[in-house]
Amino acid sequence: MAGVRNGGVSFWWQQVGLPSPTDRLQGDTSCDVAIVGGGLTGLWTAYYLAEADPTLDVRVVEAEFAGFGASGRNGGWLSSELAGSARTYAAVAGEDGVQRLRDALRATVDEVVGVAAREGIEADIVRSGVLTVARSEAQRQRLDGELTAGQVADRVQVAGAVSGHFDPDCARVQPARLVSGVARVVRERGVRIHEGTRVTSVSPGSVVTDRGTLRAPVVLRCLEGFTAGLAGHRRDWLPMNSAIVVTAPLTDAQWGGIGWDGEELLGDEAHAYCYAQRTADGRIAMGGRGIPYRFGSRTDVDGRTQDRTVESLRSTLSSLFPSLAGVRLDHAWCGVLGVPRDWSASVAYDPSTGLGHAGGYVGSGLTATNLAGRTLRDLVLGNGTDLTRLPWTGHRVRRWEPEPFRWAGVHALYGLYRAADRREDDGLRRTSRIARVAHRVAGR
Numbered sequence: 001m002a003g004v005r006n007g008g009v010s011f012w013w014q015q016v017g018l019p020s021p022t023d024r025l026q027g028d029t030s031c032d033v034a035i036v037g038g039g040l041t042g043l044w045t046a047y048y049l050a051e052a053d054p055t056l057d058v059r060v061v062e063a064e065f066a067g068f069g070a071s072g073r074n075g076g077w078l079s080s081e082l083a084g085s086a087r088t089y090a091a092v093a094g095e096d097g098v099q100r101l102r103d104a105l106r107a108t109v110d111e112v113v114g115v116a117a118r119e120g121i122e123a124d125i126v127r128s129g130v131l132t133v134a135r136s137e138a139q140r141q142r143l144d145g146e147l148t149a150g151q152v153a154d155r156v157q158v159a160g161a162v163s164g165h166f167d168p169d170c171a172r173v174q175p176a177r178l179v180s181g182v183a184r185v186v187r188e189r190g191v192r193i194h195e196g197t198r199v200t201s202v203s204p205g206s207v208v209t210d211r212g213t214l215r216a217p218v219v220l221r222c223l224e225g226f227t228a229g230l231a232g233h234r235r236d237w238l239p240m241n242s243a244i245v246v247t248a249p250l251t252d253a254q255w256g257g258i259g260w261d262g263e264e265l266l267g268d269e270a271h272a273y274c275y276a277q278r279t280a281d282g283r284i285a286m287g288g289r290g291i292p293y294r295f296g297s298r299t300d301v302d303g304r305t306q307d308r309t310v311e312s313l314r315s316t317l318s319s320l321f322p323s324l325a326g327v328r329l330d331h332a333w334c335g336v337l338g339v340p341r342d343w344s345a346s347v348a349y350d351p352s353t354g355l356g357h358a359g360g361y362v363g364s365g366l367t368a369t370n371l372a373g374r375t376l377r378d379l380v381l382g383n384g385t386d387l388t389r390l391p392w393t394g395h396r397v398r399r400w401e402p403e404p405f406r407w408a409g410v411h412a413l414y415g416l417y418r419a420a421d422r423r424e425d426d427g428l429r430r431t432s433r434i435a436r437v438a439h440r441v442a443g444r
């Protein structure tokens, strides 16, 4: 697409400069804890383990560079949104368990903001809250928000908004600055991050890579949307695509025209929802699902997304803000997040094998990675805590269907969600039955 930079990992990484991989693994060696994957799940786990016991030899093994995956590409919503399905967690831990997880995630927003402040991580963090808008009667009923159309417009003038909800427990971040800051602090605490080192398989006591084998009594798998690339894990979590476009910096007149004076994050209540932030340098970064899934659980190359997805995000942006219809887009990219078959995250560790993992946050991982990291720390150190009793701990889920059923199912599912959105946009006054069918098909 002419004029729009596509891929290059993400706009966030282009802003800070793409790093070159360092400290590649040099042949066989051993350590106390081997963490596979240098995204925020792996890095936060390393951070808290090193803090709890500085004598531990903790290593992170990363195929590219720390933050190459979703952690350096996301929408920058550090939100307290539940990572997973309330119904699924309630089935194992009751309503009380769901509430404890919600409370823990809410507290985790403060934890991340606090660690960043203490450790000198400059990540454009503003505890700005999030505004969710309903743009149809069906969306209004689902959202059940406290803001009238007029009150929404006082915050941001979104075309067609009929109501809204404001959640203060959310912060705006620049993802690459956050993840590179956490990586820096982790290294300062003595953890080695073996970048440019691809893991091919894991088993009790051993991490096999393209540059040698790392032996460790504790092996933690923290690959989220990339899990399917590991031998034996192809059908564990589905790598779901999400894509983002970023505009050129807007002029004061353009910001004035849409009345977006604050730095609150912005999303809608569509089934194929969008999420946006006002960046520190005065652009809008807006994301949505695009083409949801690539056949065979393949992932993108360096964040390059499809032209169709860029066009679809452009049209969502101008539907929200008609006055920005002609605005220049500077960059587009995509990434993968991990979706378990029941759309609910898990954190697990088996002391008898020394194997553990965390992930499957289904698009709400920025806050959840920190909570998961602290939970893995407690599990590995054998400490029973409030965290290890959260309903996602030890949560088990069945595998996805083999291909081509997986591909056909996911594409049909998102076809249904888009059809449901169209019917609701056309004036249906309640949530479309098509969406209910889609939820049932999805197993949510």
Ligand SMILES: Cc1cc2nc3c(=O)[nH]c(=O)nc-3n(C[C@H](O)[C@H](O)[C@H](O)COP(=O)(O)OP(=O)(O)OC[C@H]3O[C@@H](n4cnc5c(N)ncnc54)[C@H](O)[C@@H]3O)c2cc1C
Binding pocket: 036, 037, 038, 039, 040, 041, 042, 061, 062, 063, 064, 065, 066, 067, 068, 069, 070, 071, 072, 073, 074, 075, 076, 077, 078, 079, 197, 198, 199, 200, 222, 223, 224, 225, 226, 229, 230, 241, 242, 243, 244, 275, 287, 334, 335, 336, 337, 338, 358, 359, 361, 362, 363, 364, 365, 366, 367, 368, 369
């Ligand atoms: C476009 C997009 C927007 C999103 N927006 C938001 C948002 O606004 N808010 C929110 O809460 N969540 C959001 N998410 C989800 C969130 O970013 C993720 O859930 C979270 O970052 C997952 O972190 P992680 O460390 O588990 O995985 P990742 O960050 O994906 O890290 C996994 C790492 O493993 C590495 N790796 C892969 N294969 C191998 C291998 N074989 N050997 C070694 N290393 C390997 C990868 O290079 C990568 O660095 C978004 C995700 C995407 C893709």
